[in-house]
Every structure is written in C-alpha cells, then in structure tokens.
Amino acid sequence: MTTTPTSDATTPLPGAGENAVLAEVTEALHAVLPEIGLEGTAITMDTRFVEDLDLESIDLVTLTGELGHRYGDRVDFPAFFASLELSEIIGLSVGQVVRHIAGCQG
Amino acid sequence: MATRSDGNVVLPVGIREIRYHGPEPTAGERLECHVRITSLTETRLAADIQLSHRGTVWCEIDGWENRRFDSPPATDAIRRHPEHSTLARVQPGGWHLVFEYWPDPASRELMMRNVLGGAERDAYAARPPRGRHQWLLGRIAAKDAVRHHLWQHDAGPVFPAEIRVRNDDSGRPHPEGVHGRELPPLDLSLAHCAEAAVALVRPAGGAPVGIDIEEIAERPETTRDAVLAPEEHPLYDRLGGGARTLIRFWAAKEAAAKAEGTGLRGRPRDFRVTTADGDRLTVRTPSGRTHPVSLAEVGNPPGLRPRRYIVAWTEDTHRQHHEEKPS
Numbered sequence: 001m002t003t004t005p006t007s008d009a010t011t012p013l014p015g016a017g018e019n020a021v022l023a024e025v026t027e028a029l030h031a032v033l034p035e036i037g038l039e040g041t042a043i044t045m046d047t048r049f050v051e052d053l054d055l056e057s058i059d060l061v062t063l064t065g066e067l068g069h070r071y072g073d074r075v076d077f078p079a080f081f082a083s084l085e086l087s088e089i090i091g092l093s094v095g096q097v098v099r100h101i102a103g104c105q106g
Numbered sequence: 107m108a109t110r111s112d113g114n115v116v117l118p119v120g121i122r123e124i125r126y127h128g129p130e131p132t133a134g135e136r137l138e139c140h141v142r143i144t145s146l147t148e149t150r151l152a153a154d155i156q157l158s159h160r161g162t163v164w165c166e167i168d169g170w171e172n173r174r175f176d177s178p179p180a181t182d183a184i185r186r187h188p189e190h191s192t193l194a195r196v197q198p199g200g201w202h203l204v205f206e207y208w209p210d211p212a213s214r215e216l217m218m219r220n221v222l223g224g225a226e227r228d229a230y231a232a233r234p235p236r237g238r239h240q241w242l243l244g245r246i247a248a249k250d251a252v253r254h255h256l257w258q259h260d261a262g263p264v265f266p267a268e269i270r271v272r273n274d275d276s277g278r279p280h281p282e283g284v285h286g287r288e289l290p291p292l293d294l295s296l297a298h299c300a301e302a303a304v305a306l307v308r309p310a311g312g313a314p315v316g317i318d319i320e321e322i323a324e325r326p327e328t329t330r331d332a333v334l335a336p337e338e339h340p341l342y343d344r345l346g347g348g349a350r351t352l353i354r355f356w357a358a359k360e361a362a363a364k365a366e367g368t369g370l371r372g373r374p375r376d377f378r379v380t381t382a383d384g385d386r387l388t389v390r391t392p393s394g395r396t397h398p399v400s401l402a403e404v405g406n407p408p409g410l411r412p413r414r415y416i417v418a419w420t421e422d423t424h425r426q427h428h429e430e431k432p433s
Contacts, residue, residue, distance in 0.1 A: 053236070058333075061370075
C-alpha cells in the first residue's frame with residue numbers, strides 16, 4: 001500500500017482502472033479549462049490536448065500541477081512531459097496520459 | 107454607410123427581384139443608378155436599386171442584400187496597400203503586436219486571404235478549428251515583424267505573402283522569403299494568446315530572441331507550485347504574489363526558454379527568476395545562462411472581450427548575456 005501526500009484525505013484514491021483514471025483526468029481538465037465543460041466537449045481517450053482542446057503550455061503545466069495534486073509522487077508528470085518531443089506533445093492524447101498514470105499505479 | 111467606420115467591406119449575397127422594362131442597352135451606353143438603402147444591421151445591408159436609360163427607368167432591383175464584414179479602421183491600410191502596411195504595430199522594445207480585429211469567422215476568412223499565400227492557406231485549412239484563428243494571428247505578427255525589419259533596412263514594397271514562416275522539428279519558427287523574395291538571416295520568435303499575437307525579429311547571431319504573451323487570469327491554486335521552484339517563492343511574495351506576478355514569472359520563463367531554443371520541456375521550475383527590477387526580470391536557464399527579460403502589459407482594444415495580457419521578451423543587451431557557471 002502506497003501512501004499519498006494528497007492533502008484531501010477524504011477523497012478516495014482513484015482506482016488503477018483506466019475508466020477511473022479517465023474520470024480523474026477529465027476532472028483535472030475541467031479545473032484547468034472550465035470552458036471545456038461549458039462547451040460540452042466530451043473528453044475521450046482519443047481527445048488530444050493541443051490539437052483538439054487547444055491547450056497552451058501554461059494549461060499543460062497547470063494540468064500537471066492538478067494531476068500531481070491528485071496522484072502525488074507516484075506519477076512524475078514533469079518527467080513524463082520532458083520525455084516527449086514537441087511533435088509528441090502536440091499529438092498527445094488523453095489516453096496516453098491515462099495509460100501512463102494507470103501504469104504507474106499498477 | 108459612408109458614415110460607418112466599421113463593416114464597410116461588403117459582398118452581395120442575394121437579390122429578391124429584378125424587373126426589366128425595356129430592351130437591354132447596348133454596350134457603352136451610360137445609365138443612371140439610384141440606390142436606396144432599405145435596412146442596415148450589424149451584418150446585413152439591403153437596398154433597392156433603379157437603373158435609368160435616357161430618363162426612362164429600364165431596370166428595378168428590389169432587395170439587393172450585402173453581407174457586411176468586420177473591417178475596423180485598423181484594417182484599412184492592409185487592404186488598400188498591403189505591400190506598404192502592417193496589421194501589427196511595433197511596440198517600445200521593438201516587438202510587434204496584433205489583435206484579432208475580425209472576431210466574426212467569415213470576416214477572418216477574408217483577412218486570411220489578404221495575408222496568406224497559397225501554400226499557407228492549405229496549412230491554415232488543415233489546422234483543427236480550435237486554435238486556427240490564433241495560428242493565423244501568430245503568422246500575421248511574424249510576417250509584419252519581418253516586413254518591418256526589411257523596411258528598416260531600405261527594402262521596397264513587400265507583400266505579406268512574400269514571407270513564410272516554417273517551424274523546424276523543435277518547433278522553432280524560421281522566416282523564409284517566397285515568390286523570389288530573399289531574406290537576410292533572421293531570428294524569429296512569436297506567441298499568441300486569445301485575441302492577441304506578438305512577434306520579435308532580430309538579425310541572426312545577435313541577441314537571442316524569445317517572446318511570450320499570456321493573459322492575466324486567475325488560475326487554479328496548483329499552477330503556482332507547478333510554475334515556481336521553492337527558491338523563487340520569496341521573490342514572488344516580495345513582488346506582491348497573486349495572478350499578475352505569477353503570469354509575469356511564467357511569461358519571462360517562456361521567453362527565456364524560447365531564446366535558449368529548447369522551450370520549457372515541461373519543467374518551468376528549472377527556469378528560475380533570480381532578480382526583479384521594475385519591468386525587468388532575470389531568468390537563469392538550466393544551461394546556466396541568464397537572460398534579461400523585459401515585461402509590458404497590454405489590453406484588448408474596444409470591441410473585443412476585455413482582457414489584459416503580459417508580454418515578455420528577451421532584451422537586446424549583448425554585454426549582459428554571458429555564460430555563467432551553474433551554481
């Protein structure tokens with residue numbers, strides 16, 4: 001059992017299942033870009049952060065902060081993003097991040 | 107219409123009825139034309155038209171309808187003399203700033219045709235709809251900054267379509283001449299945010315170029331910790347903290363990272379703001395170099411959604427740009 005540095009101890013830990021992680025990533029995305037929720041854009045595993053959602057780099061960094069808040073040290077998001085080439089970041093999909101998180105938890 | 111300063115670019119979209127009262131005049135005959143405007147809204151202009159031949163009404167056109175396009179005075183010059191004028195305006199510090207004066211999508215398509223060459227129009231069309239307008243704005247800022255530089259060095263007329271911006275594999279933009287236009291070696295940096303775009307151009311090999319623009323807006327609590335290293339917190343707090351200070355730090359880091367040619371690589375905390383002096387921040391990059399970065403605040407013009415932005419750009423101060431040993 002790993003411990004989590006997340007301050008909000010009442011929130012149940014997201015499960016390792018990809019659906020649970022997808023829900024968590026979607027929630028983090030809505031925290032970063034509230035207008036995504038307003039526009040009713042559906043977030044799927046195929047949604048691309050830059051190409052489809054038009055996230056800018058400060059949004060991506062905010063997203064890593066949000067996800068870091070949720071998953072703590074178990075997932076090194078800055079290292080994950082730093083490992084990607086620019087072209088990979090532009091094409092990065094929600095599914096890739098979800099699978100990375102699920103992999104780190106498994 | 108002549109009393110309106112915007113919406114003076116029109117294209118016909120419909121005619122309700124045309125009535126002819128006689129044979130068609132032969133070529134070269136002079137006709138009299140009377141136009142009565144019947145309605146004028148933000149996007150439509152309707153009129154009835156009467157054509158007379160030697161004092162007799164020959165033809166009546168009812169319900170001639172024109173679509174009006176966004177065309178505020180700031181866009182007049184680029185339509186009339188594109189080879190001598192820019193949409194972007196040069197700012198103190200030498201960078202260029204342009205706003206999206208054409209919020210209506212159809213008006214944007216018209217402006218796009220004024221400024222992009224054939225190959226660029228294909229690239230524009232291939233982009234996903236979200237973000238397409240900002241890509242266009244960034245291209246405009248870059249083309250205008252390059253053309254301004256050429257004019258400063260005694261170039262004659264240069265059309266927007268004679269300058270193309272190519273992105274290399276690392277994402278860095280490079281200006282190129284097309285249609286026979288030759289460019290001197292130039293370094294270019296550009297950035298866009300919401301309804302604004304900025305560009306900075308300098309001769310290659312001089313002071314490194316990096317520019318960023320970011321909207322001043324409240325962000326989730328977690329942004330601060332994702333952007334700032336713990337070592338930066340005392341300076342951040344001393345400068346007042348809050349959204350504005352955070353965006354100033356962020357934009358300065360982005361500008362320095364672009365000047366390095368690396369980008370932030372997902373690690374903004376490794377680019378440290380080390381000193382602050384008014385509108386100038388110093389950023390130390392992971393390579394150990396330091397970049398003096400200037401800051402300015404700009405706002406959307408009237409007619410657009412009110413927003414304020416921070417612009418950050420690396421200064422042209424060779425002497426202050428030197429290698430430091432990593433601490």
